[in-house]
Amino acid sequence: MSIEVDGRILETDAEGYLTDLGAWEPAVAEAMARADNQELTQEHWEVIRFLREFYDEYHMAPAIRVLSRALGKKLGKEKGNANYLYSLFPYGPAKQACRYAGLPKPSGCM
Numbered sequence: 222m223s224i225e226v227d228g229r230i231l232e233t234d235a236e237g238y239l240t241d242l243g244a245w246e247p248a249v250a251e252a253m254a255r256a257d258n259q260e261l262t263q264e265h266w267e268v269i270r271f272l273r274e275f276y277d278e279y280h281m282a283p284a285i286r287v288l289s290r291a292l293g294k295k296l297g298k299e300k301g302n303a304n305y306l307y308s309l310f311p312y313g314p315a316k317q318a319c320r321y322a323g324l325p326k327p328s329g330c331m
Contacts, residue, residue, distance in 0.1 A: 226252045238320050245323025253321050257312065261321070264300075265309050271295065272322040282327040285315040 222233045226248050232240045237253065239245060250269055254261045261269075271292060275283055283291060285303060293301020306314035315327045 224249070224252055224256070236316075236320075236326060238326055239323050242323055242325070249323055250321040257317070262309075265318075265321070267296065267300070268292065268306070268309060268314075268318050269322045272318055272324060276322070276324050282319045282322075282324040283315065284327045285313075288315050288318075288327075 222235060222237065223230045224233055224237070225231075226246075231244050231249065234240055237256075239249065250261060254265075272282065272288070275288075275291060285306070289301050289303055289306065291301070292306075295301075299305065303314065306318070310317040310321075319325070319327055
């Protein structure tokens with residue numbers, strides 16, 4: 222599978238995650254969101270940036286519980302909960318947000 226971003230074809234796995242994590246750029250997230258009929262807001266970008274920083278530090282994509290807890294510590298408890306995250310990423314906050322962030326599928330996600 223693949224996704225077209227700014228005239229480039231980027232390979233993805235069967236679930237839409239980039240196969241080359243180094244190919245990610247913000248335009249990738251925008252293209253993936255368009256494919257999901259979603260517009261990325263500042264709140265989405267907060268989570269996407271947080272996930273990329275988390276991955277850089279821990280070398281893993283967090284599952285929803287870890288993501289909620291870590292976001293709550295950094296951005297406040299109103300943003301560190303599953304309801305808030307599902308309002309932004311209705312197809313599964315950890316899975317969809319990690320896909321947009323160019324990260325691998327979080328462990329423990331089906």
